Amino acid sequence: MSNTKYIGYYFKVSPLQPATEILIAELGYAGFESFVETENGVNAFIQSIDWKEHILEGVYVLNSGEFDIEYTIEEIEQINWNKEWEKNFNPIVVDDICSVRAPFHEKPNTKYDIIIEPKMSFGTGHHETTHMMIQHILKTDLNGKTVLDMGCGTGVLAILAKMRGAGPTDAIDIDNWCYLNTVENVERNDCEDITAYEGDASLLPGKSYDVIIANINRNILLNDIEQYVKSLNPKGKLFLSGFYKEDLDMITEECTKNHLNFIENFNRNNWIAASYELK
Numbered sequence: 001m002s003n004t005k006y007i008g009y010y011f012k013v014s015p016l017q018p019a020t021e022i023l024i025a026e027l028g029y030a031g032f033e034s035f036v037e038t039e040n041g042v043n044a045f046i047q048s049i050d051w052k053e054h055i056l057e058g059v060y061v062l063n064s065g066e067f068d069i070e071y072t073i074e075e076i077e078q079i080n081w082n083k084e085w086e087k088n089f090n091p092i093v094v095d096d097i098c099s100v101r102a103p104f105h106e107k108p109n110t111k112y113d114i115i116i117e118p119k120m121s122f123g124t125g126h127h128e129t130t131h132m133m134i135q136h137i138l139k140t141d142l143n144g145k146t147v148l149d150m151g152c153g154t155g156v157l158a159i160l161a162k163m164r165g166a167g168p169t170d171a172i173d174i175d176n177w178c179y180l181n182t183v184e185n186v187e188r189n190d191c192e193d194i195t196a197y198e199g200d201a202s203l204l205p206g207k208s209y210d211v212i213i214a215n216i217n218r219n220i221l222l223n224d225i226e227q228y229v230k231s232l233n234p235k236g237k238l239f240l241s242g243f244y245k246e247d248l249d250m251i252t253e254e255c256t257k258n259h260l261n262f263i264e265n266f267n268r269n270n271w272i273a274a275s276y277e278l279k
């Protein structure tokens, strides 16, 4: 069972924009992991192990005379993303063909209709990185390909891969809640042949895939790219996200060192999702 604890910062921002956008970007650089925009500003969450004193030191927008920003802080055992989501959530549609929604939303007219109850896991399609990983998957022929969704969160990317015709698919997350939530969401979307595991890259030796998708964060990716590549079949593809534009060169350098060619990247609000292929 994961003991993940979060610290929540609840920001009230006036006027809302562009301050909220700047605030989210600066909090992201400071190490905050998740954001839920509200009608008054934004709720930002960071895991206790990543928190340090003076965490807001580099969040310059707080000291700007132009905006009025107040906040409160709370320590949280487990964030109920579902509650956060229901309060602030609209279904999302990516490139007109893939929607991600909750069971309580009306069925949309999209080719791929993914139903997710996120509970406490990341992966509703609202985050830029999930959105762009969905775009990579939509662009790729996955027919019969073996796929790994590393850092699966809600399992949304594994589910889409399967809907796009993927063969046997694994979904791995280090967090117990995400593992359990993925199992539930796989069932909810009637996807067969997705196997979820709780764990990390140490589960990979002995396994191999045609496509590996990993939306995690810069440091974990830099640490684990070598292992991902060892688990890629010849001509295999690797999709990486969870890092900023500034980090793309560093990530690509590590990929090149591990015999991958850069293919392309998407960019949304300074977040990147890049694709690579084994030489």
Ligand SMILES: C[S@@+](CC[C@H](N)C(=O)[O-])C[C@H]1O[C@@H](n2cnc3c(N)ncnc32)[C@H](O)[C@@H]1O
Binding pocket: 121, 122, 123, 124, 125, 129, 130, 133, 150, 151, 152, 153, 154, 155, 156, 157, 172, 173, 174, 175, 178, 199, 200, 201, 215, 216, 217, 220, 242
């Ligand atoms: C940014 S979320 C991505 C969720 C989902 N794949 C998506 O695209 O929306 C990153 C996920 O990686 C998981 N994670 C963090 N470190 C990990 C590691 N070393 N190995 C596997 N999963 C990890 C987290 O628990 C979290 O669910």
